[in-house]
Amino acid sequence: MQTVIFDMDGVLVDTEPVHRYAYFRHFEELGLAVTDAEYATFTGRSTKNVYQHLKDHYTLAQPVEEMVLAKREHFNRAFDEKPDFDLLPGVRALIEDLHRHGLELLLASSASHSTIGRVMRRFELAPYFSHLLSGEDFARSKPDPAIFARAAALARSPAAECVVIEDSTNGVAAAKAAGLYCIGYDSIHSPSQDLRLADLVVADFGELSAARIAALAVD
Template sequence: MVKKAVTANTSTLLFDHDGTLINSEAVHYKLWCEILLPYGVSLSESLYCDMMAGVPVKQNAIDLKNHFDISASTLALENEKHEKVEAFLKEQPFPLMPYAAETIKACHEKGYTLAIVTGGSKLSVEKTLDGYGLREYISTVVAVEDVTRSKPDPESYQLAMEKLGVAASACVAIEDTMHGLQSAVAAKLDCVVIPTAQTANHDLGLATVSYGSLQHWLEAEVL
């Protein structure tokens, strides 16, 4: 029997945002490279993938300062990253991952309650929902501004379930990174993992099940 995360008891699907619904990691990597250049730091894509993908900006700044012994404060690095993301989002939303819009609409049509639970900013989610006409399908959003401890802490998923009034046993999380997976598992959620090129080397062994794309998961477990 093929293992599945979505069962007859599942009523609610909790989607990660960066790397799961939007193809943003390449942009985040580019922006961090721009920030670090004046400090003489060259950030390799492999280090970004291993240490930073799927991690909130605040922790990214701490990790970068410690790893490279950067003279700037972590707060200065964090603020500059937020400013660069805001400037990017003023021009356009992040591009969607392949089949993201189709997945959201199909899951909604099947009667599932949908939420977005992200370690990223609420602004980024808002731009996605408005830019691609997806707002009507999403019942709630939990972003980094809404919690004290973001992923990999379980607080963001716990808050989403509290806002929706559902138990973990009725929910499935959809993630792409080790840190997001750790957050979901700590919140006692079953978790589908759909790794990207940036997170393919992450330890994803705690996942309930893994798929190569949103479309593969949708066709295997939802439709």
């Protein structure tokens, strides 16, 4: 394996509490009684896709883009004001190890370009990644494989030498549908996710290294 494609939420950072806060503040403004069970189905989906679903399901009059921007305002305020927001344990060391050993890194996240940019700037990660892909640019969210297929197409190495690191049911399904090797990250921040389709599952980034990833091979 020569290329590692990272998801972002639940893999690099845990922005879920910030997203949840922003979504539910906006749901209140819209007068929506979204249940926890319904919210759980949004995991791995882009914000645009979520609001398209809500617009269709609840027959909302507001344009999708308007709702996306309103939610983003709530998120950005919370993002900037949350002092304990940090990278997940072990992921910076893994990124640095992969980069030091010459593996190419890409990001393929359902998050918006705005959120990806904020994470890259706050944690100074941009120099490590050759490409940053956002779910905003794709008509369908994970588990649709389009974002991972595009990431593999942009990579320097062929798809057979690309590995995806994902934490969600939808993300793992998307990676496998794109024909890529997938490492499932069993994160405490992403509960109730089914990672059984992953080729390898780890619970700690300390289990991974550039040497171990480079040695992975598709059966």
